[in-house]
Each structure stands twice: as structure tokens, then as C-alpha cells.
Amino acid sequence: MINRKFNPAQFLVLIFITFIVIGTFLLKLPISTTEPVTILDAMFTATSALTVTGLIVVDTGTAFTLFGHIIILLLIHLGGLGIMTFAVFIFLMAGRKIGFKEHVLITQSLNQNSIGGVIILAKKILLFSLSVETVVFILLVIRWVPLLGWEEGLFASLFHAISAFNNAGFSIWSDSLSGFVGDPVVNLIITSTFILGGIGFTVIFDIWKKKKFKKFSLHTKLMVVGTVVINSMAMILVFLLEFSNPGTLDNLSLVDKIQAAFFQAVTPRTAGFNTIGTGSLNDSTLFFTILLMFIGAGSASTGGGIKLTTFLALMLSVTAFLTRRSEISVFRKTITDAAVVRSLAIAVIGFSWVVMDIFILDITEDASFITIVFETVSAFSTVGLSMGLTGDLTAIGKLMIIVTMMIGKLGPLTLAFSLATQRTAHVRYASEDILTG
Amino acid sequence: MINRKFNPAQFLVLIFITFIVIGTFLLKLPISTTEPVTILDAMFTATSALTVTGLIVVDTGTAFTLFGHIIILLLIHLGGLGIMTFAVFIFLMAGRKIGFKEHVLITQSLNQNSIGGVIILAKKILLFSLSVETVVFILLVIRWVPLLGWEEGLFASLFHAISAFNNAGFSIWSDSLSGFVGDPVVNLIITSTFILGGIGFTVIFDIWKKKKFKKFSLHTKLMVVGTVVINSMAMILVFLLEFSNPGTLDNLSLVDKIQAAFFQAVTPRTAGFNTIGTGSLNDSTLFFTILLMFIGAGSASTGGGIKLTTFLALMLSVTAFLTRRSEISVFRKTITDAAVVRSLAIAVIGFSWVVMDIFILDITEDASFITIVFETVSAFSTVGLSMGLTGDLTAIGKLMIIVTMMIGKLGPLTLAFSLATQRTAHVRYASEDILTG
Ligand SMILES: [K+]
Ligand SMILES: [K+]
Numbered sequence: 001m002i003n004r005k006f007n008p009a010q011f012l013v014l015i016f017i018t019f020i021v022i023g024t025f026l027l028k029l030p031i032s033t034t035e036p037v038t039i040l041d042a043m044f045t046a047t048s049a050l051t052v053t054g055l056i057v058v059d060t061g062t063a064f065t066l067f068g069h070i071i072i073l074l075l076i077h078l079g080g081l082g083i084m085t086f087a088v089f090i091f092l093m094a095g096r097k098i099g100f101k102e103h104v105l106i107t108q109s110l111n112q113n114s115i116g117g118v119i120i121l122a123k124k125i126l127l128f129s130l131s132v133e134t135v136v137f138i139l140l141v142i143r144w145v146p147l148l149g150w151e152e153g154l155f156a157s158l159f160h161a162i163s164a165f166n167n168a169g170f171s172i173w174s175d176s177l178s179g180f181v182g183d184p185v186v187n188l189i190i191t192s193t194f195i196l197g198g199i200g201f202t203v204i205f206d207i208w209k210k211k212k213f214k215k216f217s218l219h220t221k222l223m224v225v226g227t228v229v230i231n232s233m234a235m236i237l238v239f240l241l242e243f244s245n246p247g248t249l250d251n252l253s254l255v256d257k258i259q260a261a262f263f264q265a266v267t268p269r270t271a272g273f274n275t276i277g278t279g280s281l282n283d284s285t286l287f288f289t290i291l292l293m294f295i296g297a298g299s300a301s302t303g304g305g306i307k308l309t310t311f312l313a314l315m316l317s318v319t320a321f322l323t324r325r326s327e328i329s330v331f332r333k334t335i336t337d338a339a340v341v342r343s344l345a346i347a348v349i350g351f352s353w354v355v356m357d358i359f360i361l362d363i364t365e366d367a368s369f370i371t372i373v374f375e376t377v378s379a380f381s382t383v384g385l386s387m388g389l390t391g392d393l394t395a396i397g398k399l400m401i402i403v404t405m406m407i408g409k410l411g412p413l414t415l416a417f418s419l420a421t422q423r424t425a426h427v428r429y430a431s432e433d434i435l436t437g
Numbered sequence: 438m439i440n441r442k443f444n445p446a447q448f449l450v451l452i453f454i455t456f457i458v459i460g461t462f463l464l465k466l467p468i469s470t471t472e473p474v475t476i477l478d479a480m481f482t483a484t485s486a487l488t489v490t491g492l493i494v495v496d497t498g499t500a501f502t503l504f505g506h507i508i509i510l511l512l513i514h515l516g517g518l519g520i521m522t523f524a525v526f527i528f529l530m531a532g533r534k535i536g537f538k539e540h541v542l543i544t545q546s547l548n549q550n551s552i553g554g555v556i557i558l559a560k561k562i563l564l565f566s567l568s569v570e571t572v573v574f575i576l577l578v579i580r581w582v583p584l585l586g587w588e589e590g591l592f593a594s595l596f597h598a599i600s601a602f603n604n605a606g607f608s609i610w611s612d613s614l615s616g617f618v619g620d621p622v623v624n625l626i627i628t629s630t631f632i633l634g635g636i637g638f639t640v641i642f643d644i645w646k647k648k649k650f651k652k653f654s655l656h657t658k659l660m661v662v663g664t665v666v667i668n669s670m671a672m673i674l675v676f677l678l679e680f681s682n683p684g685t686l687d688n689l690s691l692v693d694k695i696q697a698a699f700f701q702a703v704t705p706r707t708a709g710f711n712t713i714g715t716g717s718l719n720d721s722t723l724f725f726t727i728l729l730m731f732i733g734a735g736s737a738s739t740g741g742g743i744k745l746t747t748f749l750a751l752m753l754s755v756t757a758f759l760t761r762r763s764e765i766s767v768f769r770k771t772i773t774d775a776a777v778v779r780s781l782a783i784a785v786i787g788f789s790w791v792v793m794d795i796f797i798l799d800i801t802e803d804a805s806f807i808t809i810v811f812e813t814v815s816a817f818s819t820v821g822l823s824m825g826l827t828g829d830l831t832a833i834g835k836l837m838i839i840v841t842m843m844i845g846k847l848g849p850l851t852l853a854f855s856l857a858t859q860r861t862a863h864v865r866y867a868s869e870d871i872l873t874g
Binding site for chain 2: 241282283284286287288291314317318321322344345347348349352355358359362363368369370372373415
């Protein structure tokens, strides 16, 4: 099934590059656009769609024709579902090589242990995803067709159903979902959809199968509790910090304030839609949003970032260090050392790339520091929120963001695979301690 | 010698708080100041001096009398030498508890293994420090008395000799050493002094004793090579990034440009003097300076930050991860897992504090994001460089920076001690992997 010369991670990178080349070509065709776009902008759009980021250099709604929109939707689907499926396979294959315990974890949570099973699994993921998208599409149609008429209503529903489930953040409206800041139906449907897409297929499958919290795997427990806690905290913070900001919540009614705060709290991980203007947020909210974006969604999901479990493993190990415990336990289970090391590596390496990126953009772009940090993390975590820099990027800036979206989407996954199948060194040197701190 | 109820780390914190209280009281006395200062400003100055940071809320030269200046110098001495001595002791004591190998490392590099030896060691550190300060004082006198006259020349030489060796960053001049941006003698003396103070006593002792690079401990090798590489890279970057910046290097001759770039490259880790205006630097240079500040100086030195070896251990482990090696080796030695875990913990915990601090200052202070990030990291790493925010801080802002200077100075050290003497958990839960990345 996969060429023996490549490992699954390398295969994934190759596929991605191939799709970006094809996507760029298709979006550059005159049939795709209402006015000519540069090859760099076509490439940026193709990469943004395939990595389900949602950062845009041309207005999605007006710059592309129906054909262009269909290409974008296809790329989103390939990227979102493709990555989710691939992630599950990679963890499955990695599990095979790293011994019985982790293999059991993955096969248990997926209930698969043969190639036949893998194909059944792929079908399950596809079936599940298309079912959710269909239901969401129908719900949105019920809401939007009466409002927008048949043509725009149907297309908007299709586009946003797919964009939401895949955490793509693309919208056909230039102000994203700002027109529906106080619409409880749209708020509820869209947020539920991208949270479902972002929590990870293994989590949904685990919940579906086991029903009771006590029986869930450690991964599922962490994801469920972590998502609820972090989203609630974020909502309260956004509500308080933006309450009297005239650019965002001040002019809204209390109910709308709560809705807008909720949406703004959950979209950074890593949906990328917005109902209030990102550029108008306070610096404190922006910084907090940057942190949420970096954390991101769940493993083996349609979302990006270093992943919630990676962040939680880090925080739990820090807590263990500070309370001087040598074991990192939660929910009466100990997190394996391998998972902690993997988390640290993913966080540190991801952070290092973001730092280098910010440094380069600081040189090439004429924008404030927070704007550049925000844009970089948004690209790395494939979020798609922007304070407005994307459209003004220099050519070097666009290339950096393209590469960052790629690294952000494939990096943590391939890294996790790479670490899970780590070889040992050929030469063993004597070990020696150094002073630190 | 040390009360049995406290461990050395807790003892250190207690001593520090005591000295800050005494320092605040003394600096609040009318005899210390030329005009009344608030108790918060006295406390800020005392903390900044004791933590050898150098951030100032009142102008050191004009706001304090000679008595005030002497108090500040005493606090700097207590903080700088005290911490260095204490750090050596803590590593020595930690070494005893963590087994033969690390004990050998520390006692080898210090040549001590008894309480008698410890006292001899303390005397050695004191003798070494005072000798360096005396030599630097004499060299500065030779330069400055002809320029500034006897009174200012002598006092400036004494003040800056002590401030430089202890990496305190305090200056009696409101523009720090900007008046000597092109003075090769001052540049050379001051930078050599703070680099010597910042590289760490164990390194100097190791070099002194073994003479040849091949025989140095792994810690010494990393410090020597790391310092040369990072300083050279930083100098080239500052030179290139600031070359045509009219606010910094543009108006200087080529020789002065090189001198100023060198000074600006080495001062962030963590001397804190400046010869060009920090606020005039490009965003790219500022961001790079923030990174250098966070990295900081050497362990068991007068400098701050997470420490160069901590950073190098992190980078080496990242490199090992990316090249899929399970051992982290350099200079034909393997860095112990304990050192890597310690490094990761120090970096992650330090970073977490800085993040929380930035978030709070974003709410309380009316300043740009990069100004706040710069100020916070400068305080955490006890650098003392400022883009100008310190003087304008709100009361909450001042308190946050005071706490941050304390945590920055004591945190990594107590953390390293804490981790080195870690207990194991009482309850062992079954371990379970989670998906990350
Ligand atoms: K997105
Ligand atoms: K300093």
C-alpha cells in the first residue's frame, strides 16, 4: 500500500507537496478566478486550504468562481479528512513498532489490528465525517435558505459545513461569520461542528463505544476534561477582558456578549472563523488567543497546533516537577515517559520554528510585533485568524507563512511518528552531568 | 550552619526576602535619597540591586546620595557574590544526595568534599571576586580619572567595577555607558568583566586548574564554546540588523559600529549596561535580544536567565530528536537524562511564568506588546535592559516586576536543587500512553 522506500511520515509530506502543486495549478486557471491571481497567491490559497488554515491573501468569496470554490472545498476535504485518517494510521503503525503496550492502546481505541481492519477504519472515518457534514449542511440550510435565498443559502451552508468540520476557517464572506455574532443557531451549529472535528476521531470513537467516562482511555479523558476546562476558562477571560471594548463586545447585548465571548474563546483552537474583529481585540486578549492557538486541537483530528494533550502532558509534568514527584499521574493513571518526552520535543521544536519565523518576519514585514507573532502562530497552528497582516505580506513573508502552514500541519504528526520509532545511537559515550539553572 | 528545618533552597529565599526588607528600609531613609522616594520605589530599587537586575524606577545617579549608592553597592555585592557562592554550595549539597557520579562531577570541579573544604571554597570565591573587582577598579581609574577628575572618576570606577563583575547593570549615569560607545578601553574592560562574572565560578576554577581544553569538564567545554559561538553570532546579527538604523549604528564610524555591535551582543546575557539606546533598536534586534536575555549567563555565576547550559542541553536534545538519536552527546560525552529533564523543566517553568507576567502587564500597562515582553524577560533574566517602560509602570506593574526579578534570580537555582533531590511518588499508577502532536 505504501512504497517501501518511504516511511509513512515521508510519504505524507510527498503527498502534501503533490497536492499543493496540483491545487496551485488548478487555482491559477482562468476558470477558477474572477480576476487573475499571481502564482504565489494561488499557491498560498492552495496551501492554506490543504493545511485547513484559512489565512487568505485574496478574498475567498469574490476572487474565486464556483469552480475555484469547489477546488478549495476539495483541498480542504483532502487536507482535513486526509490528515485525520493518516494520523490515525501513523499512530497505528508507530504503535506496531514500539511494542505491545502502546500497540494495545491504539488498537484498543481504534479496535483495529490488521490491514483489513485499516481499510474498514478508513471507511469509518470517511462515513463519520460525511455524516456529520451532511447533518450540519441540512441544519445550516434550514437556517440560511430563509435568510439568504436558495442559491446563496445552499452554497453557504455547504461551504461552511465542510469548512467548519475540517477546522478550515475559510468563509465565503469577507468578515467571516461577523454577520451572525448574535445568531444562537449559527453560533451553536458552527462551534459544535468544529469542536467535534477538532477533538479527534479516536476520542469520538472511544466515547461512542464505551459510553461511560470511567471506561474511557486516558487520552479521551484528558481531551474531554481539557476541552471543557480550557474553553470555559477562555470564555470567562474573553468576556471579562473585552466586556467594555467598544471595538468588540461593548455595543452588544449581554446575551450577544456571552455568545461572542464563547465563539471567540473556542475559535482559536483551531477553527479560525470569527464573529468579532480580530484586529480590535485588546493586547491581553490577543496574547491569550496566541497561547490558545499554539495549544491547538486534538491529536488525529482536523485541527492543528501542538495539540491539547501535548500541552496537558507538559503542564502535568511541570506540576509534577514543582511538587517534587517523579511520576506524572492523572485520572489514576501515569502518563508514560515516552509521551512526556514526545510532548516536550513537539513543543520545543514547534516553538523554535515559530521563533525563527517571527524573527524573519520582523525583518521583512512592516508590522507591529504582536501582529507578526499572531500571524505566525496562526499559520503554525493552522488557525487562520489574522489581525490583518496576511493581505499585506511581502513575497518572502508569503513564502514563510506557506512553509509555516506546512510545518504546522505535518510537523507535530511526523515528529510524533519519528519519535515513536526512534533508533538508538550506534556509539555510546560516557555520560556526564552539567550544571543547569 | 544551616537550620535543619529548611532545605538550602528555602533558606536562600528567606535570606533574600530579609535582605530586601532591610534594603528597602535603608533606601527609604532620608539620608539615602536626594528627594523622597515612595516605599514601592525603594523596594523596587532594593530588589533590583539584590537580584543584580539593574532595572530602575528612579535615576540611580541623581536620586540617591553617596550613602544610598553605598547601600546599592552592598546589595549588589550580597546578591551577586552571595548567589554565586550559594549556587556552588547548593550544587555541592545536591550532589551529595544524588549519588556518586554527580557528586564526583561537582567535587571534582570544585575540589571540595568536606565542610572544611566548603569554607575554604567560600573564601576562594570571595578572594577571586574581590581580586577581579580590584583589578577592574584600577584599570577604570586609569581611564576615567583623567577624563572625569578624581572625585567622579574614582567613584564611577568603583561603582561600575562592582556593577559589571556582578552583572548588575546599575550605572551612575542615566544613559548607562552610552558616553563611551566608541571607547575601546571602557568597552573592553567592562565587557570582559561581566563576561568573566557571568561565565560561572566553576568554569573559571576548572580552566585555572586544568589549563588544557581537552581536560575540561563537559560543563566547562559547553560554556566556553557556547559563549564564543553565541556572542559571535549575536555580534554579526546586531551589526547587520542595525547597520543602517539612524537611531543606533548608522551615525557611527565602522570601528565604533563594530564596538557597539559587540557591546550590544554581549550585554543581554545578562549585564544590562548599554552603549546604544535600547528603545531605538529594530524590532528584529529587540526580539533577538529578548531571546539572548532569556538564555542568560552561566550556572553558579553572577548572571541570570535560564542559563546557557540549560539552553544548550535543550538545543542538543532537540537535535538528537530530529536526527532520531536517543542519546544526547557532545564533545564525546553523553549529557545525562537528569540534566536534560532539569533543563526542560527550568525552561518550561520559566517560560510559563514569563507568559503569565506578560499577560498581566498587557492588562495593567499602557504599552506596546514588544515593550512588555522585553521588560518582563529583562526582569526574569535579571538583565536590566529596558525600552523605557520601567519608569512608567503602574503600582501593580512594579510589584509584578519585583516578583519576577525574585523568581528570575532564585527560581532556576532552587528548581535545579529541587529536581536534583527529587523524591519518588508514594503511589504508583499503571502507566498509559496518550496521543500527542
Ligand atoms: K483553521
Ligand atoms: K543585570
